[in-house]
Amino acid sequence: MNSFLTLVKRDLLLAYRSRGEAFNSLIFFGLVILLFPIGISASEKLLAEIAPGLIWIAALLASMLSLDNLFKEDFHDGTLEQWALSHHSLISFAWARLLSHWIITALPLIIIAPMFALSLNLPTEAIGVLIISLLLGTPLLTFIGGIGVALTTGLKKSSMLLPLLVLPFYIPVLIFGASAVDVSADGWSAAGQLYILAGLFVLGITLAPFAVATSLKVSVSQ
């Protein structure tokens, strides 16, 4: 267990030391949101209507793009091989990496999201539900995405493969996440959507690490 904690501590320390990297997903998140009012139209009514879906799609894209280097560095410098051959199971390594990656990239995003929501004049009562839905949804995105990353880590050329593998599995999370915020923006209770999201969350974080560990073993054996 403490090797799990040391790993997480080490990852956070590394992220702290190279701070720039963690901000990239934040900047990307802001940029994507900036595009919509410019691209579509800045009329308040329309923006308020698309705001829930838009914030969720921006968070989904930011999380997916930041996934790419989740295992790549460990694969190339041999750390992955070491952990694959350690007497600890690879699942605890996968868990630690996914958790620290979520803390580094998704947590700051959730903290910033309300500010962007206001800029899209999302009704303020929906902000609370937005944060809860992101708190439940983004770990799910990271864990499911982790499976795709583990499968493609061994590839020489970094291709567009990851989004292709992972986006179909993001769809249920997007459906319930976006509609939770959308429904609460109209003043209805979003409990139903959040419960389902919580259900998916539990299913995701329990099953995904097994798939990630198995996929890492396959990538390491290349």
Added chain:
Amino acid sequence: MLFSAHQLSCIRSHKTLFENVSFQISAGQLLLVEGKNGAGKTSLLKLLTGLRRPDSGEVHWNNLNILNSESDFRSHLAWLGHQNPLKEEQTALENLILLGHIRPRNTNSMISALKTVHLGHVKHKFIKTFSAGMKRRLCLASLLIADTPLWILDEPQAALDKAGIALFEDLAEQHLKNGGMIIMTSHHSVNIAPEYIQTLKLGQESQ
């Protein structure tokens, strides 16, 4: 303690790298794997560590296949590949602590391990300031703090200067004396007492 391989073969993208490779080593012995580049030395080591399944044949640790979990092979193994599993943004000590978590620890302290590989004076420096030789020596230090009888090393002497190679040879000899086992690949000879050494040739002759 017995580590043995039986009729191993490995096929990489349609090419048979090697076939029916068999050997056996026990406590206090070193197996030197020699062969030209591309003869499949690293692939053989991947089979021996269990990172990759052999296309045919089996690897046994105390007569149990290393791939099934009863053999608990991994808690007796220390592996060092071509690359140095170190993070540039960390200090030598931090890296060693991390590497210490991967394998069962023995009683040697980290500081003494760093001193034996002459890195005691730079333990709080970031790795990115280290030379390739220093990084390799840090990896050797990680072997010293592990309580694993079997070392499988892929060109451990790479990037080491003459003093580094001499240091490695002392550590290896020490490990063999304490009843350890080493399997390693190398381009040049290892001048340890010959009675410890067994060599395995890989490449065309063994076909």
Added chain:
Amino acid sequence: MTEFLHMGGYGFYVWSSFGLTTVILLANIIEPILHHKNALKEADDFYSEEN
């Protein structure tokens, strides 16, 4: 016969659907046959130049 082709006014849609299906499924039959043929040819070249 023309009545049959006309399909009560929906001829275009019905025959396009059946046509597309046939084209895609035929492609799925022919492609493996060609794939098999030149795989055999390559194996043949490999073994004939070897011995």
Added chain:
Amino acid sequence: MNILIKWYYRLGAPLWFYPLAGKLIPWVAALFLLFLIPGLYMGLVTAPADYQQGESFRIMYVHVPAAWMSMFVYLAMAIAAVVALVWRVRMAEIMIISAVPIGASFALIALLTGAFWGKPMWGAWWVWDARLTSELILLFIYLGILALYNAIEDKTTAGKAMSILTLVGVVNLPIIHYSVVWWNTLHQAATVSVFDKPSIHIDMLIPLLLMATAFKFLFLLILLLKMRANLIEQDVHSGWVKKIILDKQAEMEKEHD
């Protein structure tokens, strides 16, 4: 003893499977036609026109079997993935990669015929109907599996990675389907979707079942063809291909002289 079995699975299977598949192919093709011809005839000619949709409902005889097959092929692939990962049977991996193109084609047919069926009935080429949307997502999952397999050079690793992705897919498919159905009810009043099978009169049902069985034999036919091709292509250097090629060459010489 189990080492022998393992050997048999690993190496013996292609030597035994390849000629057997060769012999089966003509029979499977015959069975496919046996069901296709009456199915088509009854579907297009004898089945009474639907009182509501008129003749355009006949598109159902391709759309529905194709949609069923796109799921059936994926389930077959998922079973093969379990066999490939748990018992390490390489033949199962060859089966998966041979089945992916057909599965994707069935999903594509279901989407296209769905559009052609929706246009006269619904007035729009594409309808965000729950079934069509899940079919579209299924098509993307098929393409993802194909892309992953082709991206990895070493075919044994590619096979393993693909099996894992197939299993991840089969776990997610019901979740995706039901969340899309739920999402659909959110956006559209629950009108009768054009793709609900109209009240099935017996004369309409028989051709549908005939076509569905015909498509299953077609899947088996294409699978056998594709597996034989992949086996030869991947095992070019192994002993059993050499034997087959040399036997062929020997035969050809016998015919010449």
